[in-house]
Amino acid sequence: MNYYFKVLQNYATFSGRARRSEYWYFFLFNVIIAFVLGFIGGIMGTTVLANIYQLAVLIPGIAVGVRRMHDVGKSGWFILVPIYNLILAFTEGTKGDNEYGSDPKAEAEA
Numbered sequence: 001m002n003y004y005f006k007v008l009q010n011y012a013t014f015s016g017r018a019r020r021s022e023y024w025y026f027f028l029f030n031v032i033i034a035f036v037l038g039f040i041g042g043i044m045g046t047t048v049l050a051n052i053y054q055l056a057v058l059i060p061g062i063a064v065g066v067r068r069m070h071d072v073g074k075s076g077w078f079i080l081v082p083i084y085n086l087i088l089a090f091t092e093g094t095k096g097d098n099e100y101g102s103d104p105k106a107e108a109e110a
Contacts, residue, residue: 004029007064008057014076016101018067019108023089026064030057065089070100 003025007018037050066076069085071093079085096103 001025001029007060010063010067011060012063014063014066015070016067017071017093017098017104018064019071019093019104020068020090022104023064023068026061030061070098071104073098073100 003022006022007026010016034050034053037053038047041047041049062079065079065085068089069076069078072088072091073094074088078088093103093105096106
């Protein structure tokens with residue numbers, strides 16, 4: 001859950017790098033929260049809650065995706081390439097520093 005809040009704290013930060021765990025935990029909690037809000041909205045007969053939530057996390061979701069592409073040494077624009085971006089999201093990040101910043105995995109282990 002800490003990774004989810006970390007992404008929200010870096011709301012519109014498109015620079016730097018994001019570890020696989022940061023990206024995928026954000027994805028997991030985002031899906032769970034959206035499902036719960038959609039379920040509640042379905043019971044209430046409205047989808048307003050789920051729609052507002054999805055709009056609220058749209059920019060952080062794009063930002064963490066761009067930082068994830070940076071972690072594997074690619075431009076953030078690679079998030080627009082359909083299957084390749086999924087492959088990159090599963091790929092281990094570049095060890096050590098790259099042109100987008102220092103290794104977040106090494107920083108966490110230190």
